[in-house]
Amino acid sequence: MERIKEAVMRARAQREKEGAMVPASDAVEPQPAESSGAPSTAPAVPAAPVAPATQDASSPPPAAPDTPAASTSPAAPAAPAQGGGALTAGNIEYRQTKVVHLDPSHLEKNRIISFRKTDERTVSFDRLRTVIMRTMKDNGWRTLAVTSPTASCGKTTVALNLALSIAHQTEQTVLLADFDLRDPNIAEYLGLPESPSLVDYLSDQVSLPEVFVNPGIPRLTLLPNHKAILNSAETMMTSKMHNMVSEIRNRYDTRLVIFDLPPMLTTDDALAFLPQVDCALVVLASGQSTKSQVKETMALLQTTNVVGTVLNKGD
Numbered sequence: 001m002e003r004i005k006e007a008v009m010r011a012r013a014q015r016e017k018e019g020a021m022v023p024a025s026d027a028v029e030p031q032p033a034e035s036s037g038a039p040s041t042a043p044a045v046p047a048a049p050v051a052p053a054t055q056d057a058s059s060p061p062p063a064a065p066d067t068p069a070a071s072t073s074p075a076a077p078a079a080p081a082q083g084g085g086a087l088t089a090g091n092i093e094y095r096q097t098k099v100v101h102l103d104p105s106h107l108e109k110n111r112i113i114s115f116r117k118t119d120e121r122t123v124s125f126d127r128l129r130t131v132i133m134r135t136m137k138d139n140g141w142r143t144l145a146v147t148s149p150t151a152s153c154g155k156t157t158v159a160l161n162l163a164l165s166i167a168h169q170t171e172q173t174v175l176l177a178d179f180d181l182r183d184p185n186i187a188e189y190l191g192l193p194e195s196p197s198l199v200d201y202l203s204d205q206v207s208l209p210e211v212f213v214n215p216g217i218p219r220l221t222l223l224p225n226h227k228a229i230l231n232s233a234e235t236m237m238t239s240k241m242h243n244m245v246s247e248i249r250n251r252y253d254t255r256l257v258i259f260d261l262p263p264m265l266t267t268d269d270a271l272a273f274l275p276q277v278d279c280a281l282v283v284l285a286s287g288q289s290t291k292s293q294v295k296e297t298m299a300l301l302q303t304t305n306v307v308g309t310v311l312n313k314g315d
């Protein structure tokens with residue numbers, strides 16, 4: 001807890017230095033969830049049907065996660081041209097950035113459903129996307145962190161569906177970065193093959209453009225991480241990390257960036273990083289996130305612009 005308090009102080013000091021932004025007036029405020037399991041947290045969007053973790057050949061396709069998500073950002077190549085032939089995805093040219101084609105059945109198994117434009121299960125994610133994009137646009141915000149009180153609330157699932165919904169359904173380009181350094185899951189959930197990733201960039205093994213991946217979807221770029229980083233809070237605070245975030249943010253000023261962050265209450269990684277983003281989305285898990293966890297999380301987010309909360313895993 002002491003580390004968390006220290007991180008809060010650091011975060012506050014930094015935000016005050018940079019001029020803290022006023023929270024969005026239409027941000028969705030969470031209602032504390034009871035630990036009894038009965039979902040009492042107000043979702044940012046209506047809950048969607050629950051998705052089974054796996055399916056056999058005879059079963060219907062998995063339903064969407066309980067609470068879907070979505071948002072947008074304009075397209076641009078993730079990396080500058082650097083030899084090799086240009087690949088085209090939609091109307092965007094991806095040079096150097098690796099293009100990896102995703103397996104729909106692997107995505108569905110991991111409750112990633114927003115890659116199908118016409119799938120009605122994506123509606124809740126699309127609504128979430130619309131609310132978040134409107135708030136961000138109104139405030140001139142371009143970087144969004146996704147966090148939660150504890151692990152397994154569904155941050156990565158929501159962040160992925162949100163990023164897909166934005167890229168797939170709008171003209172906005174979006175970059176999704178796996179910054180849950182201790183528990184990176186984006187590559188696994190998408191079924192990305194091993195390749196240089198964030199950890200290799202941070203240890204000076206590769207350049208930033210080498211770690212970007214285009215998952216065969218126009219307007220979406222991924223910054224995956226294949227290996228956990230143990231000294232993650234310290235890594236979050238390094239100047240290399242800080243400079244990278246500035247570069248990601250400033251290189252394409254029309255791009256929306258989503259950071260999949262660690263949970264708020266288990267380490268101070270997220271707190272250490274939050275001063276670098278414009279706003280945050282909080283994912284709560286029905287029947288898992290307790291009232292005191294929600295209160296503690298929101299207290300830690302006092303100096304962060306919370307654009308909404310999602311009640312995930314509800315009925």
Ligand SMILES: Nc1ncnc2c1ncn2[C@@H]1O[C@H](COP(=O)(O)OP(=O)(O)O)[C@@H](O)[C@H]1O
Nearest residue numbers: 051065066067111151152153154155156157313
């Ligand atoms: N709405 C949901 N309904 C059922 N299971 C879900 C839902 N959202 C996520 N899950 C599952 O919960 C587990 C943890 O989700 P994940 O997104 O990895 O959480 P986090 O990133 O917060 O640790 C995964 O197995 C995921 O498929």
Ligand SMILES: [Mg+2]
Nearest residue numbers: 155156180185
């Ligand atoms: Mg995760």
